[in-house]
Every structure is written in C-alpha cells, then in structure tokens.
Amino acid sequence: MSLQNILQICYIWMGIAALVHITMFFVTAPFGRHTTTKWGFSINNKLGWIIMEMPSLGIMLYFLIYGTYSLTNYSWILFLLWILHYTHRTLIYPFRIKSTPKKMPVLIVLNAILFNLMNAGLNGYFLAELSDGLYNEKWLCSLHFYIGLFLFIIGAYINLKSDSILIHLRKPGETGYKIPVGFLFKYISSPNLFGEIIEWIGFAVMAWNIPALTFAVWTYANLVPRAKNHHDWYKKHFEDYPAERKIVFPFIF
Numbered sequence: 579m580s581l582q583n584i585l586q587i588c589y590i591w592m593g594i595a596a597l598v599h600i601t602m603f604f605v606t607a608p609f610g611r612h613t614t615t616k617w618g619f620s621i622n623n624k625l626g627w628i629i630m631e632m633p634s635l636g637i638m639l640y641f642l643i644y645g646t647y648s649l650t651n652y653s654w655i656l657f658l659l660w661i662l663h664y665t666h667r668t669l670i671y672p673f674r675i676k677s678t679p680k681k682m683p684v685l686i687v688l689n690a691i692l693f694n695l696m697n698a699g700l701n702g703y704f705l706a707e708l709s710d711g712l713y714n715e716k717w718l719c720s721l722h723f724y725i726g727l728f729l730f731i732i733g734a735y736i737n738l739k740s741d742s743i744l745i746h747l748r749k750p751g752e753t754g755y756k757i758p759v760g761f762l763f764k765y766i767s768s769p770n771l772f773g774e775i776i777e778w779i780g781f782a783v784m785a786w787n788i789p790a791l792t793f794a795v796w797t798y799a800n801l802v803p804r805a806k807n808h809h810d811w812y813k814k815h816f817e818d819y820p821a822e823r824k825i826v827f828p829f830i831f
C-alpha cells in the first residue's frame with residue numbers, strides 16, 4: 579500500500595472518530611460501571627479486556643518482527659513504547675482489576691477489536707514499511723522527540739497511578755464504588771483517562787506522522803465522552819461528590 583493510500587484511510591478514519599466522539603456523549607459505552615444486558619450476549623470482563631486489546635499488541639509485534647528496515651531506522655523506539663503500553667493493557671491490567679459479577683457485551687469487544695485493528699494496523703504498517711529515512715539520528719536529536727517522549731512518560735505515569743488508586747478502592751470481596759481521593763482526583767474525575775490522552779498525544783508528537791496523530795485523535799474522541807459519562811455517573815450516585823472536581827482536564831473541563 580502506498581503512503582497516499584495510508585493517508586487517505588487516516589483522514590477518513592479521523593472523520594469517523596469525530597462522529598463517534600459526538601455520538602458517545604449521547605450513547606454510553608456499556609462496560610465497567612455502565613455495563614448493561616441490553617447490548618446482547620456478554621462475556622467475563624477480564625476475558626473481554628484480553629481479547630479486545632490483543633490485536634493491538636499482536637499487530638505491532640508482527641510489524642516489528644517482519645517489517646523491512648534499514649540499519650538507520652530507529653522506529654523500533656516507537657514500536658517499543660506501543661508494545662510496552664499494550665503488554666500492560668492486555669496481559670497485566672485485566673489481572674489487576676478486581677473480579678465483580680459484571681460482564682462485558684460482546685458488541686463492545688468487537689467494536690474495540692475494530693478500533694485496535696485499524697489503529698495498530700495503520701501505525702504498524704507506516705512504521706515498518708513507509709518510514710525509512712524518517713527516524714534517523716536527526717530525529718533522535720529533535721526537540722519534538724524529547725517533548726513527545728516526556729509527555730508519553732508523564733501520561734503513562736498518570737494513567738497507571740490513577741488506575742492503581744481506583745483498583746485499590748475495593749477491599750477483597752467488595753464490588754461497589756467509592757469516591758476516589760488524592761493525586762489528580764483532587765481536580766478531575768478521570769485522571770486515568772486524562773493520562774492516557776496525554777500519553778498518545780506524546781506518542782504523536784514524538785512520531786510526528788499522520789497515523790500516530792490519527793490514534794491520538796481517536797483516543798481523545800473516545801475518552802473525553804467516557805470521562806463525562808463517569809463524571810455524570812458519580813454525581814448521580816454520590817450526593818457528596820466534590821462540586822469543584824472537573825471531568826478530565828484540570829481547571830478546564
């Protein structure tokens with residue numbers, strides 16, 4: 579596939595992200611606290627996470643191993659960051675979340691598989707087959723490489739720490755919800771989602787290519803409405819929910 583084809587797919591895919599973004603403010607994705615039986619057949623929550631995130635990990639590993647590279651192509655750094663994130667999301671995170679009777683609709687799993695096939699496919703193919711000459715020594719010394727890497731690391735830290743706080747809110751055997759406190763929960767309802775958005779913006783700044791930008795746009799499009807759904811859910815379920823707490827961007831939204 580040519581660069582031109584990949585870019586055309588990216589622009590269409592970003593257009594779809596914009597539509598999904600608007601839709602998600604009206605239709606809540608039914609997993610986690612928002613799960614419902616109305617979306618048809620459901621499977622175990624942990625299994626759902628593993629199945630839906632596996633394509634992203636598998637595709638990037640495939641392109642890293644079987645891609646065609648020159649010796650001066652440092653795109654393996656971008657592969658490594660992506661693979662680290664998705665190794666955690668696919669093989670560690672599902673085993674860290676506490677077991678509850680909640681299930682995940684298969685439709686959500688299928689949607690997420692499509693999301694991951696497209697985003698990992700576009701990014702993996704670009705890095706493995708179309709990036710020769712782009713990720714050289716000059717790139718390693720560029721300002722956007724360091725700014726992007728810094729954002730990626732800070733975002734990953736915020737995401738992991740916030741998810742840990744949430745996961746540890748429940749004592750063994752508990753299945754309900756509590757108001758999270760501390761760290762960035764002082765300012766926003768979903769610092770885990772904020773961290774993930776920062777992380778992939780950082781990746782796009784580092785990589786400085788259209789497929790990486792496309793993935794950052796999709797992450798934003800997905801997670802901002804999800805954070806709004808979480809925030810509204812907290813306000814509905816807890817009368818004493820802190821009024822000053824924003825949704826996902828400290829002091830802003």
Ligand SMILES: NC(=O)c1ccc[n+]([C@@H]2O[C@H](COP(=O)([O-])OP(=O)(O)OC[C@H]3O[C@@H](n4cnc5c(N)ncnc54)[C@H](OP(=O)(O)O)[C@@H]3O)[C@@H](O)[C@H]2O)c1
Binds near residue numbers: 747771774
């Ligand atoms: N790249 C993307 O587009 C994308 C999309 C979706 C998610 N993600 C990532 O996947 C991770 C999970 O996302 P999510 O929206 O499912 O997160 P979440 O609703 O905040 O839940 C995270 C975990 O903490 C538990 N939890 C959350 N709030 C709690 C509370 N108040 N009291 C007790 N337990 C609580 C949840 O249990 P329950 O499951 O029982 O609610 C779940 O196990 C995040 O790191 C997110 O960034 C990424």
